[in-house]
Amino acid sequence: MRFETISFVTIFLPIMLILYYSASRFLRIQNVILLLGSMLFYYIGTMHRFSFIILLSCIVWNWLAGIYIEYESNKGKNAKLALIISISGNVLLLFVCRLLDLFPSITNQLFNNWLLPLGISWFILQGIGYCIEVFLKEVSAEKNIFTIAFYLLFFPKIAYGPLIDFSMMKQQINKRIFQLKIFEEGSQRFIIGLAKKVLIADQFSYFLNYAFVQSSLDNAVTQPSVLLMWFALLVNGMFYYFTLSGYADMAIGLAKMFGFILPENFSSPFVATSLTEFWKRWNMTVIRWFRKYFSNLVNLNKNRDQIIVNLLIVWLLIGLWQGLGWQFVLWGAFNFVVLIVEHFFYFNEIKSHIILRRFYTILLVFLGFIFLRTESLYHVGQFFGDLLGLNNNGFYDARVFAFLKELWLPFLAASYIMFVHPIIKDRIATNNMVRVGNIIGIIFLYVLCLLFMLLGFQLDQLFV
Known part of the structure; x- marks a missing residue:
């Protein structure tokens, strides 16, 4: 699904706004609504289970990588190696997807109507950025996988950015105030x-x-x-x-x-x-x-x-x-x-x-x-x-x-x-x-x- 479609403007967005503001007193419920809506937005945009699996894999990988980097950093041993492994996993995922996209005839036979996962370049960069932030001790490793999922999946920015640091995003996930202006x-x-x-x-x-x-x-x-x-x-x-x-x-x-x-x-x-x-x-x-x-x-x-x-x-x-x-x-x-x-x-x-x-x-x-x-x-x-x-x-x-x-x-x-x-x-x-x-x-x-x-x-x- 793209922003410039009639289905997004007249169906998806109004429903999301109604659901979101109907839970205006409950921040956690609003976050759940946005996360589920973002997952639906992504799935409709790709309409391919393999692409959705790639996204979920990226979320799980960066969640575990952040925890592993912090663990090694606290031990004072192999934090750099942990960071290299986490970055390599992200880069490899992007490389494989780009490579598959270069050979559509072969890829379509393997995966049936393959499309390059929506916004993969953007959420790979954000995943790597999060791991580096943890390595540099700018943020603590996030233990809640749903927070990582929200950060990577938030539908307004998933397809074409802009990029935002995890630390800035987490502050807004945990606290924000509605202003009509x-x-x-x-x-x-x-x-x-x-x-x-x-x-x-x-x-x-x-x-x-x-x-x-x-x-x-x-x-x-x-x-x-x-x-x-x-x-x-x-x-x-x-x-x-x-x-x-x-x-x-x-x-x-x-x-x-x-x-x-x-x-x-x-x-x-x-x-x-x-x-x-x-x-x-x-x-x-x-x-x-x-x-x-x-x-x-x-x-x-x-x-x-x-x-x-x-x-x-x-x-x-x-x-x-x-x-x-x-x-x-x-x-x-x-x-x-x-x-x-x-x-x-x-x-x-x-x-x-x-x-x-x-x-x-x-x-x-x-x-x-x-x-x-x-x-x-x-x-x-x-x-x-x-x-x-x-x-x-x-x-x-x-x-x-x-x-x-x-x-x-x-x-x-x-x-x-x-x-x-x-x-x-x-x-x-x-x-x-x-x-x-x-x-x-x-x-x-x-x-x-x-x-x-x-x-x-x-x-x-x-x-x-």
Whole structure:
């Protein structure tokens, strides 16, 4: 089940809210309702017993691993070995699932309609993070397996994050206070995220599938033109932002509706004037996770050469976390090289030419996203060849205008939200009229999202 489905918005979520707040005086019962609801959400999302077994195995493994690490730590003996074993188990589970996903025909014969377990990358990272927290004695090992299950399974964050430390989550599991203002903020945040995904990101899907398929074909009847592929590069970057930030907004909003506060995952990333700054604003909880836990384990306070090696390892790991394949490794290496160059040439200390530096950052980021969407390094090469006109493709064809005609509205909306609004938002006055207008706008977006989900509209169809 996904957040942007009519069944979630009109059935699952209302039932969960009714059950949850009907037990408002009993925190433990509320926790049980959320845990059972999260398990149901996950099972419906995968509809595969094997995937559900994988999740339960991850929960049991990290619960036992935390206890074992603390036991060895108290004895003063093999705590590091216990941590290595716990991390290895998590990594092996992720690796096996990713490997199975690379060979769908074989896997489907073995497991009948196999799907990659929902959110496995996220709950594996959180499981490893919990074990490291226990090892560093930031938290005590949790004896209650249901608390670990709640932490890993909490449905607003299970599929796309954001990541949250176990210590922060446990505080909220044990104590939280309902505030109507927070519930209202959560509702509005959820609708904004829903609109990002349904009204913008989903509108780009058909065009992107078409463009990337055409680019991957060696003998396409009509090669995609240079201009079409540059348009695809830009739209693909928009798609990634509105998909991931949309899910983050929905997760944070849903959590607030149930009284939980999750950390922010995006902070106007496209105002960044360097790749270094961009990665402080994009998928922040993931980058923070690797920086915090990897640095604690390998001790980054070493000489410069060792720091560079460690940073390379971090970015290669981030690439492999995205998926198995050389294109993901190369994406990690690409980011590492640019970050190192920016650091040694003091790029981040330059204060002038802000517009040019933003353009440079956006271009690098969008070029990097090509590695994440293509199926192999060969297809990456094909796409870049099309961008540069090296595949006997012309500069322009009629399809560019045809797709612009279809996508002009979500394209303009995306451009404003990504590149203009973050710059001018602090200058927009806030008064009662603006607040009323915001509420009306939120209601309009919600109704529009329902129509789109129910009837499968495209924006160009609605405003013709």
